[in-house]
Amino acid sequence: MDLGLAGKSVFVAAASKGLGKASALAFAKEGAKVTIASRNTEQLEKARDEIREAAGQEVGIVQMDVLDPKQIQEAIRAAADAQGGLDVLVTNAGGPPGGSFSDFKDEDWERGFELTLLSTVRMIREALPYLKSAKEGRIVNIASSSIKQPIPGLILSNVFRAGIQGLTKSLSQELAEDGILINTVAPGRIATERIMQLDRLRADEQQRTVEDILAEANRQIALGRTGTPEEFGRIVAFYGSLANTYMTGQSILVDGGLVKAL
Template identity: 70%
Template sequence: MDLGLKGKSVLVTAASKGLGKASALEFAREGALVTIASRNLQELQKAAADIEEATGQKVHIAQMDVTRAEDIHHAVREAAVFGNGLDVLVTNAGGPPGGTFDDFTDETWVNAFELNLLSAVRLIRASLPYMREKGAGRIVTITSSSIKQPIPGLILSNTFRAGINGLTKSLSMELAEDNILINTVAPGRIATDRVAELDHLKAEQKGVPVEEVKAEAIAQIPLGRYGSPEEFGRAVVFLGSFANSYITGQAVLVDGGMVKAF
């Protein structure tokens, strides 16, 4: 299937590792002009080199802290210059700290809001003029399976990922007339550093080996394993492609069947 991405300009944020990097890699495989953005310049450079080696595609980098509005505008401009406009945006950000309601102050709540929800708002706002100028666009927001089933001990993430899902659904109605489609992709247990960190934290809290925590998680997944970042990235790329011409406002879970909610 031709995904219609060859020569298209794509910006993926938080893309120096994990789900963002995996998504950027799959866009590059399709011949897109990919810009990756993240805070750590060295990790960005390494990620770009890895993707270029795997695909033969030149990858542009833009150093960006998603909590800083000026950085967001810089990254979007960089992507537009590199790709002659902007066709596809993938909003991604690292997860806020784990914990329960009593663990967090107002400052922590505000920081999590800026990291996860406000960053998506700002990225979309900065990108829309470029997409409207082209007469079409695709936006994919990366959230979490918690949009369907809250995850214990991740109240900050549960709250703001759900907010991104609400934003996505609302914007699907507002942007349809501009031929801009927007969807969210929600990972379950994908084998990333973030999930490994959460597994270790849970193991420490329970006083058990991390292998026991992983086994408990896998027992809840009908496919019987954690997903790979590449499997997740392929879902992002299809929804962010121009082969997708009639799916908008949807939340697609990439979770091996873990979440039981409709």
């Protein structure tokens, strides 16, 4: 299938590693002009080199902290200027810390909101003029399977990731007349550094081995295994492509059958 991404301009946030990097690689393999953003310049340069080698495509980099609205504005503008516009925006951000309700004070909730939900709002706001000019713009918001089923010990993520899907559904109505499709892609257990970190945290709390935590988690997944970043990235690329012509406002789980909700 031709995804119609060759020559398209794509901006992927928080893409120096993990799900963002895998998504950027998937777009680059389809011939898109990709710009990746992250706070860490060293990691960005490493990711750029790895994507370029794997996809045979040049990749732009911009430093951007999703907690800084000025950096968001400047990064998206720089990417659009360098690539002659913007066709696809992939929003993404590192997750807020794990914990239960009693663990967090007001400032933790405020930071979690700004990191997870407000950063998505800001990125979309800055990208919209370019996406409207593109006529067939696409937005993919990366969230979490917690938008369908809350994850124990991740209350901040549970609350604000759900807000991302509320934003997606609302904007699908507002942006349709401009030809912009917007969807949320929600990972379940994908083998990233964050998942490994959470596994180690649970292992320490429960005085068990990480291997036991991993095996237990995999037993809850219909396919019996943790997904790969590459598997996730391919789904993001599809929903951000011109091959997707009639799906908007949706939440797509990439979870191997982990979530049992209808």
